[in-house]
Amino acid sequence: MKILTTVKKVVDVELNMHVKNGAIVEEGLQYVMNAWDENAVEASIQLKEKNNAETTTVTIGGGEDVVKVIRRGFAMGIKNGIQIDDPALAGADAFVSARVLQKVYEKGNYDLVIAGKQAQDTDNGQTGIILAEYLGLPCVSNVIAIDVMDDKHIKVSRLGDFGTEIVEIELPAVVTVDVAINVPRLPQTRGIMTAKKMPIQVMNLAALGASHADVVGAGLKSNIIEFIAPEARKTGRKFEGDAAKVTAEVVGLLVNEAKVL
Amino acid sequence: MAKVLVIADIKQGVLKSSTAQLLSKAKAIGAETAVVAIGNNIGSLVPNLVNAGSNTQYIADDPSLEMFSAGPYASCIVDAAKQFGASLIWFGFSESGKAVAPRVAARLDIACATDITDVKLDGDQIEFTRPAITNKVLQRVKVNSTQLVAVVRAGAFEATAGITGTENIVKLTAPAADLKAVIKQIISEASGEIDLSDANIVVSVGRGAKDQAGIALVKELADDLKAGFGSTRAMVDAGFIPHYKQVGQTGKIVAPTLYMAIGISGAIQHLAGMKGSKVILAVNKDPEAPIFNVADYGIVGDLFEVVPILREEIKKIRKA
Ligand SMILES: Cc1cc2nc3c(=O)[nH]c(=O)nc-3n(C[C@H](O)[C@H](O)[C@H](O)COP(=O)(O)OP(=O)(O)OC[C@H]3O[C@@H](n4cnc5c(N)ncnc54)[C@H](O)[C@@H]3O)c2cc1C
Ligand SMILES: Nc1ncnc2c1ncn2[C@@H]1O[C@H](COP(=O)(O)O)[C@@H](O)[C@H]1O
Numbered sequence: 001m002k003i004l005t006t007v008k009k010v011v012d013v014e015l016n017m018h019v020k021n022g023a024i025v026e027e028g029l030q031y032v033m034n035a036w037d038e039n040a041v042e043a044s045i046q047l048k049e050k051n052n053a054e055t056t057t058v059t060i061g062g063g064e065d066v067v068k069v070i071r072r073g074f075a076m077g078i079k080n081g082i083q084i085d086d087p088a089l090a091g092a093d094a095f096v097s098a099r100v101l102q103k104v105y106e107k108g109n110y111d112l113v114i115a116g117k118q119a120q121d122t123d124n125g126q127t128g129i130i131l132a133e134y135l136g137l138p139c140v141s142n143v144i145a146i147d148v149m150d151d152k153h154i155k156v157s158r159l160g161d162f163g164t165e166i167v168e169i170e171l172p173a174v175v176t177v178d179v180a181i182n183v184p185r186l187p188q189t190r191g192i193m194t195a196k197k198m199p200i201q202v203m204n205l206a207a208l209g210a211s212h213a214d215v216v217g218a219g220l221k222s223n224i225i226e227f228i229a230p231e232a233r234k235t236g237r238k239f240e241g242d243a244a245k246v247t248a249e250v251v252g253l254l255v256n257e258a259k260v261l
Numbered sequence: 262m263a264k265v266l267v268i269a270d271i272k273q274g275v276l277k278s279s280t281a282q283l284l285s286k287a288k289a290i291g292a293e294t295a296v297v298a299i300g301n302n303i304g305s306l307v308p309n310l311v312n313a314g315s316n317t318q319y320i321a322d323d324p325s326l327e328m329f330s331a332g333p334y335a336s337c338i339v340d341a342a343k344q345f346g347a348s349l350i351w352f353g354f355s356e357s358g359k360a361v362a363p364r365v366a367a368r369l370d371i372a373c374a375t376d377i378t379d380v381k382l383d384g385d386q387i388e389f390t391r392p393a394i395t396n397k398v399l400q401r402v403k404v405n406s407t408q409l410v411a412v413v414r415a416g417a418f419e420a421t422a423g424i425t426g427t428e429n430i431v432k433l434t435a436p437a438a439d440l441k442a443v444i445k446q447i448i449s450e451a452s453g454e455i456d457l458s459d460a461n462i463v464v465s466v467g468r469g470a471k472d473q474a475g476i477a478l479v480k481e482l483a484d485d486l487k488a489g490f491g492s493t494r495a496m497v498d499a500g501f502i503p504h505y506k507q508v509g510q511t512g513k514i515v516a517p518t519l520y521m522a523i524g525i526s527g528a529i530q531h532l533a534g535m536k537g538s539k540v541i542l543a544v545n546k547d548p549e550a551p552i553f554n555v556a557d558y559g560i561v562g563d564l565f566e567v568v569p570i571l572r573e574e575i576k577k578i579r580k581a
């Protein structure tokens with residue numbers, strides 16, 4: 001089984017972030033592998049260990065931090081890494097990324113694509129699903145377990161609105177995974193050392209056999225006009241001291257001041 | 262005139278509140294309204310769909326649509342959107358909505374937005390606002406065409422009192438089943454529980470409660486208040502609480518009148534799911550816990566001591 005796992009460099013959400021003049025202040029930010037993509041990588045490595053799957057990651061983007069994300073995948077146990085780096089892809093949205101990933105998929109004969117449920121920078125949750133539409137492949141999103149049934153079928157569990165759905169999927173297929181699927185392993189020193197020397201297959205659009213028009217079509221479907229700092233909640237009140245006394249006081253406030261009880 | 266198609270949110274045969282909320286917003290921006298309802302044996306919901314504010318009801322009612330399947334559901338919505346000539350296609354916040362919206366957008370080749378909190382029309386121009394980066398920023402986004410598919414964030418739009426519509430039923434043909442992704446079974450959540458996303462009060466328990474006994478203590482408080490009972494990812498991962506009760510970025514987004522966070526630290530991913538609540542009460546023994554930054558009322562104390570007193574005090578005022 002050949003697995004393609006999509007991974008993205010995202011801003012570290014645990015660090016402070018500021019907005020100035022409608023833009024995010026870059027200074028002080030750091031970049032990491034998208035949390036959901038770490039789960040996707042872990043899922044594909046588990047399939048390698050259990051079912052002898054061949055593992056490849058692909059990322060769209062350029063720069064040192066993107067390379068680090070690919071190397072982190074290697075250090076966790078991924079075999080091959082592809083980087084699509086082309087200035088024409090700056091500002092790519094989910095549709096453009098999906099078109100690029102489609103080209104990558106078509107070059108590789110993969111049986112399964114594993115994407116993260118969503119990227120921590122966009123919070124979109126669109127790319128994997130749109131990719132499946134473009135490829136005409138079955139797709140199950142929000143997956144929390146993957147089991148190989150045979151060469152042509154997997155069984156997945158998906159968190160849905162009505163409980164956990166058990167779905168049998170014919171391969172090739174696309175799944176997007178939730179953080180609940182596994183606990184991503186931490187790269188070990190040995191893996192990190194090996195990862196440094198592993199080759200990354202870097203391609204631009206031309207090398208991929210795609211033109212700008214192929215992936216961007218008639219242009220982006222939407223544009224971010226500006227970023228806005230969310231309104232902070234007004235500072236509340238903290239009550240410390242004798243539990244019986246403060247609890248009674250707070251209940252009184254919930255009733256008489258906030259009027260919510 | 263803008264034409265808004267709302268996807269009816271139906272759960273266990275009941276029409277959820279998001280449908281009227283989205284239709285109210287559609288009317289408020291001067292749009293023509295329609296709703297698409299998908300399922301099996303849903304004919305009896307038509308009056309509810311009308312009362313929620315729709316002027317046309319596209320109904321896909323078929324045994325093959327009994328269980329949610331993203332492909333066929335998307336086909337029904339694309340069909341309705343084309344017949345109606347929809348400019349805006351809105352889903353209420355749900356896992357199904359998040360799974361189907363990108364498919365509909367890809368098939369119609371139009372813009373797609375997750376989690377919108379506001380939308381503005383200026384003639385044909387569509388602009389929307391949404392949070393991103395775990396709610397750390399808001400984005401203002403301009404759509405470059407005249408159509409948009411969007412999942413609306415829970416609690417973003419309010420239902421207008423006295424809203425209603427007119428009955429005009431259009432039956433949709435059921436699409437072919439997805440034979441390549443076959444849903445075999447749904448291990449369903451316990452029925453008869455108060456739905457978190459619809460609850461007026463939500464009580465959530467975090468790792469501070471430690472174990473089943475601690476959880477039971479907080480659950481009693483929720484039961485007293487007839488509140489929805491939620492939790493954190495830490496508790497779900499530990500196997501104490503089922504997934505569907507997780508509040509946060511990867512769980513339910515809730516915006517109740519009152520949210521009680523009991524023994525919850527207030528990680529940004531949890532805040533992303535409840536920060537829109539009207540009033541927040543936090544109980545935590547650590548005075549530095551980040552949850553206190555968003556709480557209107559914070560009690561610094563041991564939940565094992567505070568929760569029983571909370572219950573007693575609430576009982577007292579309920580009796581009075
Ligand atoms: C990609 C991603 C997505 C995530 N999505 C979600 C999500 O959707 N929802 C979510 O909740 N989390 C999510 N998380 C996890 C999140 O980062 C936190 O780990 C989690 O919310 C912590 O849960 P907690 O507050 O119960 O536990 P902890 O952080 O361990 O906090 C426990 C709190 O209880 C207090 N406490 C301990 N004992 C007592 C006592 N006796 N009385 C009173 N207080 C006490 C402690 O002071 C502490 O503040 C996500 C993480 C990632 C990376
Ligand atoms: N630039 C990218 N490179 C590689 N994978 C991506 C990229 N953008 C998105 N993805 C994948 O698509 C998932 C969902 O992204 P999004 O639709 O932006 O929320 C991510 O978790 C990644 O797995």
